[in-house]
Amino acid sequence: DLAADGSALIAFRNAVGRMVLPWNTSLSPCKWKGVVCSSNGVTSLRLPGRGLIGQIPTGTLGNLSNLRSLSLRRNALFGPLPSDLARCTHLHFLYLNQNRFSGQILPFISSITSLIRLNLADNNFSGEIPLSLNNLTHLNLLYLESNHFSGEMPNLDIPKLEHFNVSFNRLKGPVPEKLRGMPASAFLGMSMCGGPLQPCLGEAPLKLTNSSSLAGGAIAGIALGAFALFVLVLTVLFLFFRCKGKADEANFTETAGAKLPESAIKGKEMAAASAPPLGIAVSKKQLVFLGNAPRLFDLEDLLRSSAEVLGKGTYGIAYKAALEESLVVAVKRLKNVKMPEKEFAEKIKAISAMEHPNLVPLRAYYYSREEKFLVYDYMPLGSLSSLLHGNRGSSRTPLKWETRIKIALEAARGIECIHSTSPSASHGNIKSSNILITSSYRARVSEHGLSHLAPSSQNLTPEADVYSFGVLLLELVTGKAPAHGGRFVNLPRWVEETLIRGEGTRELFDEELTRFRSPEEEMLMLLQVGLDCTSQNPDHRPEMSSVVAKIEEIRHWAARKKDKLKEKEGPVVF
Numbered sequence: 001d002l003a004a005d006g007s008a009l010i011a012f013r014n015a016v017g018r019m020v021l022p023w024n025t026s027l028s029p030c031k032w033k034g035v036v037c038s039s040n041g042v043t044s045l046r047l048p049g050r051g052l053i054g055q056i057p058t059g060t061l062g063n064l065s066n067l068r069s070l071s072l073r074r075n076a077l078f079g080p081l082p083s084d085l086a087r088c089t090h091l092h093f094l095y096l097n098q099n100r101f102s103g104q105i106l107p108f109i110s111s112i113t114s115l116i117r118l119n120l121a122d123n124n125f126s127g128e129i130p131l132s133l134n135n136l137t138h139l140n141l142l143y144l145e146s147n148h149f150s151g152e153m154p155n156l157d158i159p160k161l162e163h164f165n166v167s168f169n170r171l172k173g174p175v176p177e178k179l180r181g182m183p184a185s186a187f188l189g190m191s192m193c194g195g196p197l198q199p200c201l202g203e204a205p206l207k208l209t210n211s212s213s214l215a216g217g218a219i220a221g222i223a224l225g226a227f228a229l230f231v232l233v234l235t236v237l238f239l240f241f242r243c244k245g246k247a248d249e250a251n252f253t254e255t256a257g258a259k260l261p262e263s264a265i266k267g268k269e270m271a272a273a274s275a276p277p278l279g280i281a282v283s284k285k286q287l288v289f290l291g292n293a294p295r296l297f298d299l300e301d302l303l304r305s306s307a308e309v310l311g312k313g314t315y316g317i318a319y320k321a322a323l324e325e326s327l328v329v330a331v332k333r334l335k336n337v338k339m340p341e342k343e344f345a346e347k348i349k350a351i352s353a354m355e356h357p358n359l360v361p362l363r364a365y366y367y368s369r370e371e372k373f374l375v376y377d378y379m380p381l382g383s384l385s386s387l388l389h390g391n392r393g394s395s396r397t398p399l400k401w402e403t404r405i406k407i408a409l410e411a412a413r414g415i416e417c418i419h420s421t422s423p424s425a426s427h428g429n430i431k432s433s434n435i436l437i438t439s440s441y442r443a444r445v446s447e448h449g450l451s452h453l454a455p456s457s458q459n460l461t462p463e464a465d466v467y468s469f470g471v472l473l474l475e476l477v478t479g480k481a482p483a484h485g486g487r488f489v490n491l492p493r494w495v496e497e498t499l500i501r502g503e504g505t506r507e508l509f510d511e512e513l514t515r516f517r518s519p520e521e522e523m524l525m526l527l528q529v530g531l532d533c534t535s536q537n538p539d540h541r542p543e544m545s546s547v548v549a550k551i552e553e554i555r556h557w558a559a560r561k562k563d564k565l566k567e568k569e570g571p572v573v574f
């Protein structure tokens with residue numbers, strides 16, 4: 001019945017399209033965009049390229065028992081297909097191509113015997129293609145290309161099958177007998193043989209000429225070379241993305257990008273003599289350097305360096321200290337940290353061991369009874385907060401959409417790294433002023449681990465970080481600061497209320513984004529991720545790894561859309 005179909009559709013929308021499907025619940029579902037009904041209920045749901053993102057839960061589409069046609073192609077849907085789709089026993093057309101669905105095509109697909117067209121191309125499906133697809137006796141179209149299906153192609157024998165493609169999977173072996181009439185283009189990019197392809201080895205031995213055996217040697221060489229390259233790439237990726245491990249070479253500042261030889265720094269005059277020196281009073285003690293970073297300066301150099309206050313934060317005052325024109329560090333002078341040196345040193349070591357390209361590297365620390373400070377790489381572009389909200393005048397360079405979503409992804413990866421260190425690990429103070437930006441607009445999360453030095457450590461949970469990160473996403477899209485001059489805006493509530501007022505979604509967006517005609521669908525998708533993260537119930541918030549996956553999906557989706565547009569435009573013909 002229609003009411004049940006309506007609630008199934010709303011559950012579906014809430015899971016994957018809350019922002020992009022402005023269905024008016026006071027109207028009949030049959031009036032909603034993309035929905036078609038007959039007297040029995042909803043028969044067709046067509047939402048191609050609408051910016052749907054996430055995993056389709058069971059208890060949504062599976063409840064649409066009269067569904068004849070389902071098209072969700074060109075979205076950013078991922079994860080396994082909901083198994084209760086098998087309950088849609090009248091389904092004729094199922095188009096799920098160009099998403100990121102994964103998992104095996106479970107036998108339930110084969111149980112939807114009403115299917116006439118099944119398109120699962122361009123996804124991440126894996127496992128073997130089941131022989132049980134033979135149950136789909138009405139099937140006229142089966143597109144499975146560009147997935148990760150492996151094993152041998154089963155001997156599909158579907159009498160009405162006319163349109164078929166399994167190219168660009170990992171299938172091997174012979175083209176089965178009943179499919180030998182299909183064109184070669186149906187089996188491209190795999191090690192299959194026979195039928196429309198090259199004969200299999202047993203069928204007609206390959207004639208090896210001298211040149212082809214030479215080619216064999218060359219191929220072996222290329223294969224070895226490719227393997228070595230693969231190992232090298234893996235090693236580089238491992239070194240780059242590891243969360244814990246050995247320190248790499250110090251890169252204290254990104255202003256000039258040049259490395260300074262030690263001799264160039266020691267004993268030199270201060271770079272900007274006009275600024276006052278850092279001048280923190282210390283008892284005779286040394287800086288403790290962390291990791292393998294080269295010791296480019298000592299305590300004395302640091303204390304004499306020209307310093308400027310960057311700001312006052314929860315844990316103390318932050319300074320920019322310029323030791324040399326291209327050797328700049330950030331010094332965080334900690335207040336209210338009262339713990340024995342050994343415990344302090346252990347905590348700091350744990351922080352510095354957490355290495356990741358999206359965390360601000362901690363390079364050294366100083367501990368005495370009366371003074372404690374930390375030395376970080378200086379991030380020349382300051383914080384995301386200042387880039388978003390600072391200097392909103394004519395001289396301002398607005399942050400464009402592509403940069404914002406890249407920053408969102410990188411910050412998410414930094415937080416994911418922190419959360420990956422233990423099940424209860426958290427940052428404790430995620431906000432846009434703690435996302436710092438390098439000269440190449442790479443985002444780095446700062447202050448990780450500091451909440452564990454502070455005396456009160458309540459409410460430090462990964463779920464609380466996810467909430468704060470959700471607020472940050474809403475801030476990136478709306479351009480509104482959650483706290484400004486002592487005034488606080490409840491951003492999640494503001495977004496929800498604006499949506500409920502139903503005046504369209506445009507007023508949600510940062511005016512700097514709409515002015516440059518930024519892609520609305522992507523902005524809505526990111527808003528949806530932000531709202532998911534700020535769910536009132538902590539158990540309903542996604543884990544950081546899934547937040548990372550969702551933002552990656554939005555970017556893939558956008559890239560695919562761009563490619564499609566280019567394809568449409570076609571080559572320029574003179």
Ligand SMILES: Nc1ncnc2c1ncn2[C@@H]1O[C@H](COP(=O)(O)OP(=O)(O)OP(=O)(O)O)[C@@H](O)[C@H]1O
Binds near residue numbers: 312314376382429434
């Ligand atoms: N490594 C750094 N490089 C560049 N700027 C930094 C660095 N660390 C901090 N800052 C800047 O210094 C200012 C003060 O930072 P701090 O982290 O102490 O306070 P906060 O972020 O405003 O508040 P909280 O302590 O609650 O996080 C901020 O504007 C921040 O962007």
